[in-house]
Amino acid sequence: MADALYTGQFCPMFIDGKQVPAQSGEVLGVTDPASGRSIATVPRAGASDVDLAVAAARRAFEGPWSKFTPYDRQEILLRIADLVEKNWDELCVTDTLDMGLPISRTLGNKRRVIGMLRFYAGQATALHGDYIENSVSQSMITFTTREPVGVVGAIIPWNAPTAASIWKIAPALATGCTIVLKPSEDAPLVPLRLTQLMQDAGLPDGVVNVVTGTGAEAGAPLAQHPDVNKIVFTGSTATGQAIARAGVDTLKRITLELGGKSPMIICKDADIAKAIPVAAMAVFAHSGQICIAGSRLFVAREIHDEFLHRLSEYAQSLKIGHGLDPDTDLGPLINARQTSKVEDYIASGEAEGAKLITGGDRPAGAEFDGGNFLRPAVFGGVGDDMKIAREEIFGPVISAMPFDTLDEAVTRANATPYGLAGGIFSRDLSTAHKMVKRLKAGSVWVNMYHAIDPAVPFGGLKMSGYGKEGGVEHLDAYLDTKSVWIQTD
Template structure:
């Protein structure tokens, strides 16, 4: 296994309105989670850098050479970006693995997903239709959609290239300029995306990548009068603060926030299918996923058997280096994040939880310098326990029994979050009833963590507001306008001419 691949990382400059510049903000250090080594130190964007990017974006977006393009003409730029992502997929995967600690298998899939997202929204733009509305008077009535102008995209550290594409592609397809603020823990792959966008020939100024402090750059993007919309993926508290600031300027936002998703295994489920799905749902990506199935409810009649098999299978998961093709559970993004997850497990044990497996960093010299944590399963708590209420964002699963359909629906809904859920049963009518009864944005039946860019995604309750993906995902970055064209040729009677 070759761990030190000869791929150069982005050089540390940021992309300010189409220009590569040294940032003037605080230092950002990208660290390889497998061993703590430094990937790159760079200066993030300052407020002044952000203001220059906004000014350049405003000029570029207003230029008729962009704003006047037909949707199918904008689609050509998105196809070119998708081509660039595909041509650089290996490089993108390596950079993202260095930045986040994810396995190369996962980061390759994320790169492919990003390319597919740009192609999907290119197709949406190619086939975009406006509407003639039902005529109810002596006027031809139409509904048209126009670009908002400048859009800010704020993305998290756990899956940056896919999250970036999910916001940038529809916003560009709609005719906007986009200012992207990636998380400070994983800025490099977003800067690589900027290189690809530049090489694809997108007009200069329409795209910026501004890594930097959330309070400084995020705050600027939310409050600046020229920013017409913010799309944010991240923590619930940050999202709530962002929404308050957006409300002051009456600016629309989309918020994809935290989760504490329930997975439900009924006694009639295919046990092999359920075991594989539950494990993938919570332990893939080392649990660092907003949709992780972190609360597992198993029907009491099969609880002991299923949980016993689950624990034994979890112990066999391969924890290892992200470049090892056999690795299933890679390091977490930072040691301080790993330590925070460990502290939450320790608190749960102190409050009466039972440790069934994991609960510690793996032993051995291969793991000492990295941010590793064993897949962990806890039992012996109720749905009211703190470990069942708060998002851990790590490889930690809590298992609880239930009696019947009514009880598990109540337990599944009894949480502040409402992002996703999984159901395992051979009885489809029952799965349908439960799926409709759960207050979540996404429900998987006999599978988990499967996505389609054509299918809307978002959360309920504390998990956010608004939807991304699908044809409606492009509408979110457009303003709807009504146009009335007189057909009578007569003056309005009120004037009595």
């Protein structure tokens, strides 16, 4: 099906506008998670490579990039958007091959991803300071300016490399910052290709740099680097905590979008036919490998049994396969390590007394050989204190639990260290409004799930991180405010 794409080619990093290997000469292999076959190799960067990338970003920030006006930056972003749109199919095939998400879903992200670039292009010319009527003296003029923070270090996960790359790079470019991007070693190919397209759009050398490598060898040196002014990170809570600690000595500005264990609440008056596919795909859309997965499913007791029966039937109907098959609903997990981790969670659920209603095993057949596939799992009889109800699994596993009252549902939904997202299904918008206000989550969807818009802020509460991405609020994290006083007499 995709033999022509298994080239095993070497894909170099981008530093200072040039494609370069790691100084050590070492490489990392990139594999297709659906087959285990080698796709490519990338440089295994270390601290010395990070130093070069940060130095290039600093030179660009203080040099040619500093002369670009907001209008110039807007033009660059719009040209990048046009090139991404022109090469969209190629990017999607690479993304699917790299990390397994079905091609129907990568192709379907086009409007959102290109929309991000054009949204931030619009914002580039809308940034401004304020004139402040001085209350001290009429002979003074006071105003503020908004200035870029400087060099940004961005570390992204493997589960959405196209969107994650642009979500980090576009606001940096709009505000006049420069950036060093460290993609996951499991899915580095699209970020490298995006950087090529940005160079083709006329971006000066050193404005966007990409270093490939492991978190310990490349990510940690980037987070700790004294000449990086801001770190933006998407990934696990444990790594986010380490990054926050690393930023203490240099007082870096930090944005963290971390893990989640999001609740989906199905009220007794919900439209079950509409809620079933939404509740299922709130978890199964990326084989559960998504931070906002609505993996804790609270269902009103009056409809609980019917809902679980129909949910399980829906899960069984989903087609599992290679992501390049346009009919595939669920692709593979990212690697064998993650697959084994999810299997351990499934085993713990059964050991603690939850009932595995469907799925959780590996599908049989030659087409699954070498791949990291699991059938989507639905658990019933789950207790709030069970491991599968408390910890982020990052796999295709739903833990369903009945509730009797809305107060109970909200209390239990909030009883988690996480606060990234939540969902509510109810025909009564008064009920939905009351529950939205009480849920401790950064995003709440009503009678839907997973909607994300470039103009709408996104981010978590509690152990799900801090800071927002998306919307005008996003740009504040890339800007410093300077107060200016002028004596006119």
